[in-house]
Amino acid sequence: MPFERASGILLHPTSLPSRFGIGDLGQSAYEFVDFLVKSGQKLWQILPLGPTGYEHSPYTMNFSAFGGNPLLISLEQLAAQGLLNGEDLNPLTGDDIEVDRVNYDRVIAHKSPYLAQAYEVFKQQLKTTPDPVFEQFCRDQAWWLDDYVLFMAIHEQQPDKMWQEWEGGLARRDPVRLKEKREELADRILYHKFVQYIFFEQWTKLRKYANEKGIQIIGDVSIYVCENSAEVWSHPEIFKLDAQTLEPLYRAGVPPDYFSATGQLWGNPVYDWDKLQETGFAWWIERFRATLQYVDVVRIDHFRGFEAYWQVPGKETNAIKGEWIPCPGGEFFETLGQQLGSLPVLAEDLGIITPEVEELRDRFDFPGMKILLFAFGGGADHPYLPHNFPRNCLVYTGTHDNDTTLGWWAKAEETERQNVAKYLGYDSPEEIPEVHWGLIRLALSSVANQAIIPLQDLLGLDNRGRMNDPSVNAGNWRWRYESSAQLSDALAERLGTLTELYNR
Template structure:
């Protein structure tokens, strides 16, 4: 078997969950230590959530930009090492909690320090940094100019959505924008600096990961937030009401077994006809930005490239929508022709039609399988390990699921009996390791385990509960819980199930 066919495994953990004294995980020292843990445990994948700047609700899936990075992930200690922050700038009046992110405290603390650093760039930064900053602004200008202006205006407007701004600004009249560029020049510089710092730190971290045999698996939501620079700067790419500038049709999913009213996400759907006229140029820019950040890209809600549920903009639920065909084949053929073979992974969970599967398979994108879904029905369940094909990522659960321990504790008697019978010698106290074994032992070429499952955590450590408005995205862990025993157990199982680096490089006797 060649190395291109090698089996791999990895861990799902968003950087915000890492340890650290500033209330939120970042891309500083603890990220490097986590990469060391992955390498020592013979893992080859680090899967993260979207990296964009988060808005209301702190969801990585509702970002102000599909191409920018989240300033909250910037390491203040790394900035201090560059001389732009002093030791006293990093003093904390009262400690932040260690096991969750208190966003209400973290946001003003971190952004205040980043503002200090930005104010010192022109006076304190060495010539190398000054040059690097200028080169960064030029190289990323295709998205950075609009993003920095958007965020500066948004700050001036006390966070109001762009569709509520003064009409001339909302509709991007050139004279009005020129006036704002002058008025808000210091704020624009501040937002450009934060993007420079994020990219400088992230690219260093990614290089370290790659040097240690770790690939970054990023996450690209199919839709963008209405209140984003993407929609403000390129309104023609989206289905908007030209009078109100709000979505004329919104994205979601129809009513199903789990929800009588479906899910209404509120994102504007795409104007695919207009996008095709430009050969998907905005999408190409977006994907290129993601390729800079990541080695592999998970496409969230992949089925929306085949057909999508479009709901009129005046609706409060997703009931009265309709399926609309999307130009998936033309899209991926164009992207492949422009950017080469794509390292995409298709999030194809839920009710997937043969047409969606055909689109996925035409471009050979791996799909996803979740073990927590495997034990609620009979032997035909598509998530059972023996029904999973090679070209898939298999997970115990994802960021939207309960932890495996929580899932088992809250599961039905039928699921518990099915799992117990399937495994055989079964100990409920180690259900997480039983599920990890099933994932690693499957024929799926890639297996990913949420860190919470390696730690054996219950529902209190869940990252996200879909439909729950508050309390998501907050989970963190303390460094001491990532023990030698866990690393050795994961390393042993990775070896056992043929997923360790180099195991498939040479012919076996």
């Protein structure tokens, strides 16, 4: 569906400032919403909110496609609820703590005991006073929550093992063994239910605050899920797995291209779309339904995978020997629309995009993406140059996977720099006073219905502010801004002036 003309900011909640080493759903999140309002924005784009594992990628290493990340829980809000003593909340400090970086190991070690304390208080309260809201949450979300909390409780017992390495009765979900395990791990199961309840309670409150101030949340659905996740364990029939070992027969990725001679091997198991089709795409429909409980608009990461996906034999070490497999994306989105009505969907259509992918996107009026950092390496017909945009699209200066604008500018080819200068109306690159504001103005002034600016570009940060570099595995997803004071009235006024000027 096409959207109204609007603009907003890309910022994942982990990048918010806080005393505890990682952004959370507390005060700074509300201050960020206030900044959005003050600067005339209507959109807040986030990354997936799920519980992260190895290297804390919100896209490829989530333990659940439905759960929330416990690290985002605000300890201060728990104290306000009486579940913690506010005077006992110590900030995360140390020589290895940087104000603009998340040290995940330290954060987990620091926050987990507080969550455990809050749970013990909550559990004691349940013994004397039932919590009907908690009970309703557990009933409403049981269709995914029950599997997830059991998965996490078992995973905690043997954290170094994939679920396929669990004893046969657990790996293959023997009902007797599952019942026994639920009884054995009842306390940890209740703990994980509590954590999910608190997460979604805090997130729902924050989203309500944003919505009431005219801010819509753009959420993100990554097309694939992690192999070591509750979903693959609890729904092995919808993935292409070996019947004997339960390991993926094929893994997801993209083929070799200009940027990589061996392609990208992501490692996620691919879906068995024939089985999904037989069920009327039930699992995917529930995934969208669940996502739309907590966000207003859904951006589909790797949208082209709904037209055809690159599957690589499971034992390969790179993506060269894969093949494109057609996918019933048209039938799926038709069914999804019949179930959910109008689809507030954005399509991440970057990479290898064929006419078939474009047809699928346009058939359902899903806006595609335009990235200004990619626009200046070719001629005047480049599709990412604003004069070539259709209205039904979403323009970014850059995304979470790219350099910041200043980081890109520092290493851009001379031809790109010259093209930027000419496009902005300067004789040479040296005359451009603030290239990041030049591209922000281009995005906001374009005909694209929606424009999204990463906060790093508004703050004028170099590549120390980059969120993710897909070419490396380690060290990503760590950036955060230092203080809400950086969201100054002057910055809000500058952005707000452009937003009003270009009718966003």
